[in-house]
Amino acid sequence: xxxxxxxxxxxxxxxxxxxxxxxxxxxxxxxxxxxxxxxxxxxxxxxxxxxxxxxxxxxxxxxxxxxxxxxxxxxxxxxxxxxxxxxxxxxxxxxxxxxxxxxxxxxxxxxxxxxxxxxxxxxxxxxxxxxxxxxxxxxxxxxxxxxxxxxxxxxxxxxx
Numbered sequence: 631x632x633x634x635x636x637x638x639x640x641x642x643x644x645x646x647x648x649x650x651x652x653x654x655x656x657x658x659x660x661x662x663x664x665x666x667x668x669x670x671x672x673x674x675x676x677x678x679x680x681x682x683x684x685x686x687x688x689x690x691x692x693x694x695x696x697x698x699x700x701x702x703x704x705x706x707x708x709x710x711x712x713x714x715x716x717x718x719x720x721x722x723x724x725x726x727x728x729x730x731x732x733x734x735x736x737x738x739x740x741x742x743x744x745x746x747x748x749x750x751x752x753x754x755x756x757x758x759x760x761x762x763x764x765x766x767x768x769x770x771x772x773x774x775x776x777x778x779x780x781x782x783x784x785x786x787x788x789x790x
Contacts, residue, residue: 651687656680657766659785661701663710667777675710677703679783691722695730701781710779711739716752716770726758734770736779748775754783762789 658680666672681699688694694717701712716734723729731753738746754768766785772778 653685653789654682655685655787655789656682657697657699657785657787659766659783661703662782662784663701663703663779664781665710665777665779666772673705673708675703675705675708677701677710679714679785681714683787685720685789693720694718695720695732701736709740712736712779713739714770718752720756728756728758730754730756730766730768745775745777748779749773750780756787763787764789 661679679701683697686694699714703710718730718732736748750770752770756766770781772780
């Protein structure tokens with residue numbers, strides 16, 4: 631009985647460990663942002679973002695993808711510089727096609743911003759070109775702050 635129980639636990643643990651594959655990666659791309667202030671107009675700017683991520687396998691089709699990114703854009707003397715921390719859930723719907731969704735926190739690096747921390751909700755997709763190389767379009771909807779800043783991100787990433 632003990633051997634049977636031990637074998638069942640070993641098989642379960644091996645399967646669970648296999649599903650929890652961890653990968654590291656880097657990504658960079660285009661950041662098209664729109665800032666809308668309460669009671670004022672809106673400003674759109676185009677810039678770039680660059681960063682890294684870790685992908686933790688949770689189950690066969692699910693993984694968790696936290697990251698750290700730097701965003702920069704400018705228009706008409708207004709600079710937008712942010713550090714973002716997205717925490718995305720990735721769901722594989724086909725062999726190379728994935729859906730992404732989750733919260734992200736943006737911290738403004740501009741000294742004249744009163745409200746430096748903003749929270750967004752990200753939704754997007756990714757397409758695996760190879761096992762390591764992928765494209766990642768995503769929309770990050772601004773939820774909090776006096777100025778709501780939303781981002782449309784189109785990036786390319788590489789998993790190590």
